Structure formats: C-alpha cells, structure tokens
Amino acid sequence: xxxxxxxxxxxxxxxxxxxxSTDLDAAKLERMQAALDDVPLRQIIELIERQSSPRGAVxxxxxxxxxxxxxxxxxxxxxxxxxxxxxxxxxxxxxxAALGAEDRVQxxxxxxxxxxxxxxxxxxxxxxxxxxxxxxxxxxxVGRHMSPDVLAVGAGEGVGVVVDKLKAQAADLETIxxxxxxxxDLMLVGVAELKDLFVTHADTIGQVMRxxxxxxxxxxxxxxxxxxxxxxxxxxxxxxADKRLVGVFTYDEAHDVIEDADSEDTxxxxxxxxxxxxxxxxxxxxxxxxxxxxxxVLAVSAILTVQVLDVFEGTIAQVTVLSLFIxxxxxxxxxxxxxAATTVTxxxxxxxxxxxxxxxxxxxxxxxxLMLGLVLGTLGLVLGWxxxxxxxxxxxxxxxxxICTMSATVGGVMPILAKTIGADPAVFSxxxxxxxxxxxxxxxxxxIAKAVLGL
Amino acid sequence: xxxxxxxxxxxxxxxxxxxxSTDLDAAKLERMQAALDDVPLRQIIELIERQSSPRGAVxxxxxxxxxxxxxxxxxxxxxxxxxxxxxxxxxxxxxxAALGAEDRVQxxxxxxxxxxxxxxxxxxxxxxxxxxxxxxxxxxxVGRHMSPDVLAVGAGEGVGVVVDKLKAQAADLETIxxxxxxxxDLMLVGVAELKDLFVTHADTIGQVMRxxxxxxxxxxxxxxxxxxxxxxxxxxxxxxADKRLVGVFTYDEAHDVIEDADSEDTxxxxxxxxxxxxxxxxxxxxxxxxxxxxxxVLAVSAILTVQVLDVFEGTIAQVTVLSLFIxxxxxxxxxxxxxAATTVTxxxxxxxxxxxxxxxxxxxxxxxxLMLGLVLGTLGLVLGWxxxxxxxxxxxxxxxxxICTMSATVGGVMPILAKTIGADPAVFSxxxxxxxxxxxxxxxxxxIAKAVLGL
Numbered sequence: 059x060x061x062x063x064x065x066x067x068x069x070x071x072x073x074x075x076x077x078x079s080t081d082l083d084a085a086k087l088e089r090m091q092a093a094l095d096d097v098p099l100r101q102i103i104e105l106i107e108r109q110s111s112p113r114g115a116v117x118x119x120x121x122x123x124x125x126x127x128x129x130x131x132x133x134x135x136x137x138x139x140x141x142x143x144x145x146x147x148x149x150x151x152x153x154x155a156a157l158g159a160e161d162r163v164q165x166x167x168x169x170x171x172x173x174x175x176x177x178x179x180x181x182x183x184x185x186x187x188x189x190x191x192x193x194x195x196x197x198x199x200v201g202r203h204m205s206p207d208v209l210a211v212g213a214g215e216g217v218g219v220v221v222d223k224l225k226a227q228a229a230d231l232e233t234i235x236x237x238x239x240x241x242x243d244l245m246l247v248g249v250a251e252l253k254d255l256f257v258t259h260a261d262t263i264g265q266v267m268r269x270x271x272x273x274x275x276x277x278x279x280x281x282x283x284x285x286x287x288x289x290x291x292x293x294x295x296x297x298x299a300d301k302r303l304v305g306v307f308t309y310d311e312a313h314d315v316i317e318d319a320d321s322e323d324t325x326x327x328x329x330x331x332x333x334x335x336x337x338x339x340x341x342x343x344x345x346x347x348x349x350x351x352x353x354x355v356l357a358v359s360a361i362l363t364v365q366v367l368d369v370f371e372g373t374i375a376q377v378t379v380l381s382l383f384i385x386x387x388x389x390x391x392x393x394x395x396x397x398a399a400t401t402v403t404x405x406x407x408x409x410x411x412x413x414x415x416x417x418x419x420x421x422x423x424x425x426x427x428l429m430l431g432l433v434l435g436t437l438g439l440v441l442g443w444x445x446x447x448x449x450x451x452x453x454x455x456x457x458x459x460x461i462c463t464m465s466a467t468v469g470g471v472m473p474i475l476a477k478t479i480g481a482d483p484a485v486f487s488x489x490x491x492x493x494x495x496x497x498x499x500x501x502x503x504x505x506i507a508k509a510v511l512g513l
Numbered sequence: 514x515x516x517x518x519x520x521x522x523x524x525x526x527x528x529x530x531x532x533x534s535t536d537l538d539a540a541k542l543e544r545m546q547a548a549l550d551d552v553p554l555r556q557i558i559e560l561i562e563r564q565s566s567p568r569g570a571v572x573x574x575x576x577x578x579x580x581x582x583x584x585x586x587x588x589x590x591x592x593x594x595x596x597x598x599x600x601x602x603x604x605x606x607x608x609x610a611a612l613g614a615e616d617r618v619q620x621x622x623x624x625x626x627x628x629x630x631x632x633x634x635x636x637x638x639x640x641x642x643x644x645x646x647x648x649x650x651x652x653x654x655v656g657r658h659m660s661p662d663v664l665a666v667g668a669g670e671g672v673g674v675v676v677d678k679l680k681a682q683a684a685d686l687e688t689i690x691x692x693x694x695x696x697x698d699l700m701l702v703g704v705a706e707l708k709d710l711f712v713t714h715a716d717t718i719g720q721v722m723r724x725x726x727x728x729x730x731x732x733x734x735x736x737x738x739x740x741x742x743x744x745x746x747x748x749x750x751x752x753x754a755d756k757r758l759v760g761v762f763t764y765d766e767a768h769d770v771i772e773d774a775d776s777e778d779t780x781x782x783x784x785x786x787x788x789x790x791x792x793x794x795x796x797x798x799x800x801x802x803x804x805x806x807x808x809x810v811l812a813v814s815a816i817l818t819v820q821v822l823d824v825f826e827g828t829i830a831q832v833t834v835l836s837l838f839i840x841x842x843x844x845x846x847x848x849x850x851x852x853a854a855t856t857v858t859x860x861x862x863x864x865x866x867x868x869x870x871x872x873x874x875x876x877x878x879x880x881x882x883l884m885l886g887l888v889l890g891t892l893g894l895v896l897g898w899x900x901x902x903x904x905x906x907x908x909x910x911x912x913x914x915x916i917c918t919m920s921a922t923v924g925g926v927m928p929i930l931a932k933t934i935g936a937d938p939a940v941f942s943x944x945x946x947x948x949x950x951x952x953x954x955x956x957x958x959x960x961i962a963k964a965v966l967g968l
Contacts, residue, residue: 100740102724107865132743225711234708235690235747252707253689256680271555285555287768288587292690292747309764313742320775321859327782328855329848337860338870342877346884349852356848357889361896363840374829374836381836382830385818385951388840392947393784393811400783404776405792405835410562415793422797427758429801434812494848496840 078119092119099125099343103132111140112340119149127156135161135333139168142177151180158232159188160205160311167197168334191304200282203315204296204305207380210240213247213264220263224252233308238295239443241268246270246295272297275304280319283312284409310331323407326484327400359490362497363388367503373513379446380507382452386499391461391499392492394430398423398469399491403483406473416474420467427466428459435459448452453510457503464502465495546575554580557793558587562791564736569794571646574604582611590616591789594623597632606635614643615660615766621648623789631797646759653736656730658770659751659760660687665695667703668719672710675718679725688763691749694722699757701750730759735774738767739864778862781866781939782855783792784811814945817952825959828938828968834901835962838909842958846916846950849885852945853878853924861928871929875878875922883914890914908965912958919957 067136094102094117102121106114106129118141130138142150142165144194154162156178166174166189178186188206195201209231211220224234237255239248248267258266272295273282286294286309295309318332325332332347333340367374367384374381400421405411411419435458443451469491473483507513549557549572557576561584573581573596585608597605597620609617609632620631620646633641650656666675666688669760671893681690689853692710694703703722713721716761727750728737741764748763760886773787773946780787786803788795823830829836857874860866866874898906924946928938962968 098726100744105865106518106868157639227520228644228708228711234711251637253683256683256689271553285773287765289555290765309768310742310745313764313768317742317863321863324779324782324855324859327779328851330852330856333856333860336863336865337867338873342880342884345856345881346876348856349849349881350888353696353848353885353889354846354892357841357845357892360841360844363844364837367840371833371837376832378826378833380827381839382819382822384836385822385843386812386815386837388843389815389818390808390812391945392952393808394804396783397785400779401785401788401792401800401803404779408791409559410791411793417561418793422800425797426804429797430805430808433805433806436926437809437812472621482590494846496844500840505908 061245064461087120094120099132100127103129106133106336107137110339110341111144115141115144118145123152127153131157131161134335135164136168137336137339138165140335140339142169142173155181155185158205159185159192159207160203162189163192163202166193196276198279199275200273200277200279200296200307201304203279203283203311204275204307206305207232208238208303208306208378209234209297210238210244210303211263212241213239213262213267215263216261217258217263218265221252221255232291234308236291236293236295236306237263238270238303238306239263240303245305246272246297246301249295251292270295272301273307274299279307279315281320282307283315283408284407287316319407322482323403323484326482327403329353348393356493359493360496362493363500366500367499370500373504373508376513377511378508379450380453380504383503387454387457387503388496388499390434390458391465391495392400394427394462395465395469395491395495398426398466399473402470403473404485405416406477411474413474413478414458416478419470419474421467423470424463427463429460431462432465434462451512453503453507456510457499460502460506461495461499464498465491468494468498515552535658539966549575554583554587558584561588562592563793565794565796566592568598569600570596573600574789576608577689582608586612586616587792588676590619591623592791593620594846595790595794597624598628605632610640613660614640614647614662614776615658619648622652624937632823632886650730653734654730654735655728655732655751655762656759658738658766659730659761659762662687663693663750663758663761664689665693665694665699665758666695666718668717668722670718671716672713672718672721676707676710687761688748691746691748691750691760692718692762693725694718694804701727701752701756701758704750705828706889725750725758728762729754734762734770737762738770738774739862741767742771762844774862777937778858778939781937784808784857811948815951817948817956821952821955821959825955828963831968832962832966834905835908835959838958839955842909842912842916843951843954845889845913846920846954849882849917850920850924850946850950853881853921854928857925858928861938866929868929868933871933874925874929878921878925879918882918886914886917886922889917897907904965908958908962911961911965912954915961916950916954917956919953921944923949923953 102117102125106117109117114494119131121129130141134142142154145408154165166178169177178189181189191206192202192204207229207230209223211223220237224237228234237250238246239245239250239253245272249264249270250267260266269428271291275296275298280295286307291309293306295303295307296307298304320333325348329352331352333344333348402411435455437454437484438458439451442454476483476485557572557580557775561572564572573584576584582845585596588596597609609620612620616889621633624632633644636644647657647659662685664678665681666678675692683689688781690707692705692707693701694705696702702725704725705718709721715721726746730753737749746764749763750758751760751762753759756791776959777787780803786807788799788803857866890910893913894906896909897909931938933941
C-alpha cells in the first residue's frame with residue numbers, strides 16, 4: 059500500500075507543479091482522480107498541506123464528497139479559510155456544514171466578513187444557532203472551543219436507559235464517552251464515563267456518577283486544555299456562570315489549542331509571529347510580514363548598544379583590543395539570559411511556576427547565574443591572561459562573572475513580570491532579553507575595564 | 514470549595530516551609546491530613562509538583578492509599594523517581610504496582626539500577642512480564658510507550674458478545690473505546706470503535722470494523738504521537754514486525770510524549786537541556802548542569818568572533834567608529850537567523866516540512882531574507898548617513914542587506930541539514946546559528962567597510 063501511495067503522490071505532485079489552468083485537461087484530471095483513490099487519507103491531508111490554496115482546491119475537488127469532508131476537517135482553520143476562498147460556492151456549503159460547531163467557529167474567525175456571512179447562510183437553522191452560541195464567547199475562552207453537541211442525563215435515569223439513549227444518538231454527539239449529569243434546571247451535578255456505566259451493577263446514573271470536574275465557558279482555553287491533557291479524562295463538561303451545562307470540551311480540541319499556543323510561544327521566542335498555515339503553503343510575503351515587525355523593533359532597540367559604545371568610544375580608541383571581546387561578551391550574556399528565560403517561560407506555560415513565585419525564581423536564578431559565571435569567568439580569566447596579559451584576563455573574567463549573574467536573574471524574572479502585567483512571557487523570553495543584556499553587559503564591561511586599567 | 518482548598522494549601526505550604534524533621538509533630542501531621550481531605554486532587558498534584566522530593570514524600574504519605582495512587586500516577590517520571598527514593602519500601606511497592614505498564618517503564622528509566630530491581634521484585638509475575646516486554650523496545654519507540662492491556666477480538670464474533678466482553682474486562686483494559694480486530698494468528702485485520710458498535714445494526718464485528726490504521730512498535734513515538742493527536746482517534750493499535758497485535762498507544766500517552774518533545778525543543782532552542790522535573794522542584798545544581806555545557810560550547814565557539822576581530826584590529830584602530838555597530842550588526846544577523854531557524858524547526862517538528870524540501874525552503878528564505886534586508890538596510894543607510902556621514906551610511910546599509918539575506922538562508926537550511934545527518938534540529942535553531950552568523954557577519958562588515966573606505 060505504502061509504495062503505491064507514494065508513487066501516486068509523486069505523480070500528483072508532478073502534475074500540480076505544472077501550470078494548472080492550461081495543463082490539466084479532462085483526461086489528466088481523471089488519471090489524478092484514479093491515483094488519489096489509492097492514497098490513504100492521512101497522506102492526502104499531508105499533500106494538501108504542502109500546496110498553495112488554488113492547488114489544494116483542485117485536489118479537494120477531485121475527492122469524492124465523503125473523503126473531501128474528512129480531509130477538510132483535518133486542516134488548520136487558516137488553511138481551510140484559504141481553500142474556502144479558492145473553491146466554488148456549492149462545495150463550500152457542504153464542507154462547512156459537515157464541520158462541528160467548534161471547528162466552524164475557528165474557520166469563521168479566519169474568513170473575510172462577506173464570505174463568512176455567505177457560508178453561514180448555507181447552514182440550516184439549528185446549525186446556525188449552535189454556531190452563533192459559540193461565537194458569543196470571546197476568542198481564547200473554552201466557550202469558543204467547546205462542542206454544544208452533548209447528551210445531558212438526569213441522576214434518576216436508569217443506567218440501561220441511558221446506554222440506549224447514547225446508542226440512539228451516538229452519530230450526532232461530539233463524544234459518547236463522557237456523560238454530564240444535570241438536575242432539572244440543567245445545573246451540572248455529576249459526571250459519568252461510559253466505562254463507569256459498563257462496569258457498574260447499579261441501577262441509576264445517580265449511583266454511578268462522580269463529583270463533577272468542570273470548566274467555565276469563560277475560562278482560558280489554553281489553561282483548561284493543559285489541565286485536561288495532563289489528566290486521563292477524555293473531555294470535561296463546560297458550564298456557564300450559573301453552572302448550567304452548555305457544552306463539552308474534548309481532548310482533541312484541547313490538543314489543537316495547545317499546539318497553536320506552543321507554536322506561538324516558539325515563534326515569539328525566536329522573535330517572529332506564528333504562522334497560521336503550514337510553512338510550505340504560506341506565501342513568502344506572509345513569512346516576511348511575520349518577521350519584519352519584530353526585526354525592526356529589535357534593530358531599533360539595538361541602537362541602544364550603539365549609544366552605549368559611543369559613550370566609551372574614547373576608551374576603545376585608547377585600548378583597541380577591548381573591542382575584540384564585544385561579541386563574545388554580549389553573546390554570552392544573551393545566551394545566559396535566554397537559557398533562564400526559556401526555562402521559566404516553559405514552566406509558566408506548563409503551570410509549574412505562577413506569577414506569585416517571582417521571589418523563589420529570582421533567588422534560584424541568582425545562584426545558578428553565579429555558578430555559571432564562576433565557571434565561565436575562570437575560563438575567561440585564564441585564556442585572557444595567557445593571550446592578552448593579566449589586565450585583560452582580569453577584565454574578561456570579572457565581566458563574565460557579573461554578566462552571567464545579571465543575565466540569569468533578569469532572564470528568569472522578566473517572563474514572570476511580563477505575565478504579571480498581562481503581556482506574553484514568550485515575547486520577553488528571547489529577543490528583548492538579548493537586547494537588554496547586550497546594553498547592560500557593555501556598560502558593565504567598560505566600567506570594569508576603566509577601573510582595572512585606571513583610565 | 515475553592516476558597517477552603519486555597520486556605521488548606523496555604524497552611525500546608527507554611528507547614529512544609531519549616532524544617533520537616535523537627536517541626537512536624539503528630540498533632541500537626543493530623544491537622545495537615547485533615548486539611549488535605551478538602552483539597553481536590555488537581556491541587557494536591559500541583560502542590561507536590563512545587564515541593565522538593567522529601568517534602569513531596571511527606572505529603573504523599575499523608576494521603577489515603579487511593580488518592581496517593583492517583584496523585585503519584587499524574588506526576589512526571591523523573592519526579593516519581595525522586596519520590597520513590599524518598600519514600601519507604603512498602604508504600605513504593607503498592608504505588609509502583611498501581612501504575613500502567615507503560616508508566617512503570619518510564620519510571621524505571623529514571624531510577625537507579627538497585628532501586629529499579631527492588632521495585633520490580635515487588636510486582637506479581639504477570640505485571641513483571643508485561644513490564645519487561647515493554648522494556649525490550651528502545652527508548653523513543655512506540656513500543657516503549659504502548660499499553661499491553663488491550664482486548665483483541667475476532668471478526669466472526671457477535672457485536673453483542675464483544676460489548677459484553679468489554680463490560681466484563683473494562684476495569685483491566687487501558688481503553689475500551691478502541692477495539693483491534695485480529696485473525697487466528699493475532700494479525701491485525703481491522704479496528705472498530707465502541708461508538709461504531711453502538712450505532713450499528715450489524716451482527717458481527719467483521720461487518721462493523723474498518724480498514725486498520727496502525728503503528729509498529731519500533732516506530733518513532735514522537736511521530737506517531739503527532740499523527741495520532743492530529744486525528745480524532747483515541748488510540749492506535751500497535752503491531753510487531755509480523756503485524757501481530759502487541760498493544761495500544763493512547764492519546765493521553767501520546768500527549769505526554771509530545772509535551773516532553775516540545776519541552777526539549779524549546780529548551781534546546783534556548784541553549785539548555787530540558788528539565789525532567791517541574792522547575793520549582795528541580796535542585797539548583799540540576800539547573801546549573803542543564804545549562805553549563807551549552808554555555809561553554811557557545812562561549813568557546815564565540816572565541817571565533819575574537820579571532821575575526823583580531824584580524825581587523827588595524828581597521829578598528831584607524832576608524833574606531835566602526836566598532837560601535839558591532840553588537841547591532843551581529844544582533845540583527847542573529848535575530849534574522851533565529852527567526853528562520855525557529856520557523857523551520859517548528860515546521861519540521863509538526864511534519865509540515867521534510868528533509869527533502871530543502872531546496873524550496875532555501876529559495877523561500879533567500880527571498881524573505883532579501884526583503885527583510887532591503888527594509889533594514891534602507892533604514893541603516895538613512896540613519897547611518899544622517900548621524901555618521903555617507904560612508905558609514907553606505908557601509909551599514911550594505912552590510913545589513915547582506916547579513917539579513919545570508920542569515921535567513923543559513924537559518925532556514927541548517928535545521929534541515931541537522932535533521933538529515935540525524936542531529937536534533939532544535940539544537941541548531943538558535944545558539945549555533947547566532948554564533949555562525951556573528952562570525953560571518955563581522956567578516957562581511959569589515960570587508961565592505963575596507964572596500965568603501967579604501968583601506
């Protein structure tokens with residue numbers, strides 16, 4: 059199977075590489091269609107993820123409706139949006155209607171307003187209502203990512219009756235594995251797993267159900283997702299402010315939320331914005347746009363280092379050899395700061411550290427920084443002394459000791475401060491700390507140099 | 514509930530803050546035990562994650578056996594290992610036996626050999642056998658992370674019979690939601706979800722089952738986990754080289770694998786090794802150890818920049834003002850390279866880019882780098898010209914244009930090259946590229962400067 063599929067994909071990629079409008083005659087389309095029949099869904103999804111949207115749309119049109127729906131469902135919302143714009147109206151309507159309400163909402167967020175209105179008008183009333191209910195919650199909340207398609211049962215219902223209900227409605231439910239239990243006012247009073255119903259000899263749901271764990275619809279989707287995935291729960295019931303059941307947040311939606319959040323953290327740590335589409339299907343101007351703003355901000359703040367060095371230009375003119383160590387020292391400061399910041403940013407993301415832990419974190423980083431500084435400083439002292447003489451050795455050693463301690467401390471504390479003021483810790487974790495450590499490190503360097511050299 | 518739990522935790526943290534051995538008399542222990550009763554499991558887990566292992570062990574001992582087991586199960590393997598070493602023998606044996614085989618294997622990997630032997634000897638024969646079977650697979654493979662506790666059924670069995678079997682064995686199975694179907698030789702021939710059995714009116718499993726998707730026990734756990742979590746499947750059957758069913762790989766184990774892999778990527782991108790425990794329960798010397806090696810490697814390779822500048826020391830002595838721009842230029846090069854490397858590394862991790870895509874990636878990055886260089890170069894030209902005169906303006910502008918193009922290209926290609934030779938792309942994505950871009954950027958800078966100034 060694998061070999062055939064690879065060959066079919068190779069043929070398809072070759073065909074797609076040519077100019078689509080002139081080159082794809084009916085016979086060729088038919089051959090491509092036949093080739094696609096042998097390719098497993100997983101590989102078709104990967105293939106479409108690597109194409110620009112007009113080519114992806116051609117591929118999607120070649121698939122029979124059921125496969126097209128499954129493939130479309132698996133794509134990122136931004137990528138879905140590109141395809142919607144590239145496809146014809148009628149096929150879009152059916153693809154859109156086949157999505158779950160929570161996936162529809164993510165897609166709508168990525169569509170231009172007029173196209174969003176158009177696809178919404180293709181839904182039947184019930185689907186439109188459930189989609190609108192989710193759109194009422196703010197981005198980044200659990201409400202925006204939950205599925206409203208959940209079966210709620212009463213504590214008094216019989217276990218056998220409920221299992222039959224689940225069987226009857228299984229096709230329409232987001233999950234049959236988690237069962238929220240509610241009272242007459244739809245307030246959540248317990249949860250049961252399908253597994254519990256299987257194992258029990260009890261008669262009613264009330265005897266099987268456990269103390270409910272829940273998320274509020276206005277809770278942070280990322281925090282809830284991290285928690286859910288750390289447990290062995292498949293889903294968590296979602297309630298409104300009155301504790302009334304409004305939906306269910308499942309582990310696979312949670313995974314999507316975390317993957318997006320981690321992609322954003324990684325990108326920002328590297329001084330860029332996260333791409334909303336797979337890399338190879340992202341237009342080059344989009345890659346440019348995701349990077350230029352940060353690069354400009356960093357370049358402009360790096361002008362600070364030019365000004366710092368301007369102050370010490372006289373010192374450099376007197377002792378040119380001091381300039382040789384500038385990249386080594388700023389680099390080491392930046393690296394030490396980044397290490398600390400990366401570690402603490404990840405710990406914040408995983409909820410291993412909270413904002414109120416700022417003092418223990420600072421005290422840990424001071425000690426780590428000192429230990430790192432002692433090792434690197436000693437090395438700098440010895441190497442500097444041997445190659446450039448005792449004065450330079452002492453200057454480099456002392457500077458490395460100070461810079462490491464300062465950078466680790468600042469690097470560890472900054473992400474927590476960022477989170478405290480409501481900014482994204484990942485933004486501070488790499489680029490800003492480098493710039494800050496560069497400027498401060500240079501000041502430390504030249505002050506130590508002037509003191510040691512008696513300038 | 515939430516308020517009481519917070520107060521209880523506050524009291525517990527205060528008690529734990531004191532010297533444990535002298536301060537915790539029987540009355541105090543009893544009060545702590547009572548306080549813990551009101552705290553939900555989720556918060557107890559978070560509390561233990563923030564403690565050093567001796568304190569975590571005290572907390573664990575205070576819990577009734579069932580809760581202790583649930584808490585222990587939720588901790589990271591390295592953290593579990595610390596607790597095992599801090600706990601007494603008898604409680605360890607029961608905690609260890611209560612883990613799933615796949616969690617036991619992860620914990621064993623983190624224990625010193627003699628303690629590992631000791632806890633293994635506490636298992637009954639069946640548990641020991643299933644654990645040993647998993648230990649036979651290499652680290653990082655699906656086999657090491659699968660659960661052997663799976664119910665396999667034949668295609669000829671009746672749907673009702675199988676549902677009854679699932680009910681009877683639910684408590685011992687890793688999941689009842691995925692059902693691998695095998696032939697008489699235990700070869701995998703299909704899969705069914707419990708949901709499918711619920712919806713169907715068919716008589717036998719063979720009529721309900723779908724074409725099987727599977728993982729081989731020797732497949733990469735990370736790749737399989739990424740794929741599994743991107744689908745809506747709850748688990749995937751695992752087979753050996755003969756396609757015989759050996760276990761099941763579930764979404765929650767997949768999530769653990771991905772979280773570890775992402776933590777490692779993030780840490781390496783920041784030039785450190787991933788911590789195996791939560792930040793606040795990691796000893797300071799462990800933090801030091803996770804960073805010092807990389808910092809030394811980077812500092813030693815930064816000596817390259819000292820040597821480059823040494824070559825151009827004469828030029829700096831003639832035109833000191835050139836030294837002012839060193840951190841700005843190396844910083845911008847490093848940032849541009851990091852942006853590209855971070856983006857491509859993440860795309861590799863998500864399988865959006867493969868190693869054979871090296872040429873398209875390179876061509877994209879050349880164009881992005883040129884666009885970035887044109888914007889930054891123009892800015893550098895204008896600012897340099899206004900403040901330091903036309904010569905400096907031209908030098909800075911031309912250098913920024915060259916550095917941005919070079920850094921984006923190198924930054925985009927290096928992670929792919931790393932993966933091609935079997936190294937970790939994340940290692941190359943930040944620290945090495947900075948150092949490389951620093952040295953190359955300085956050479957470009959001084960060559961342009963000498964040409965423009967006619968030195």
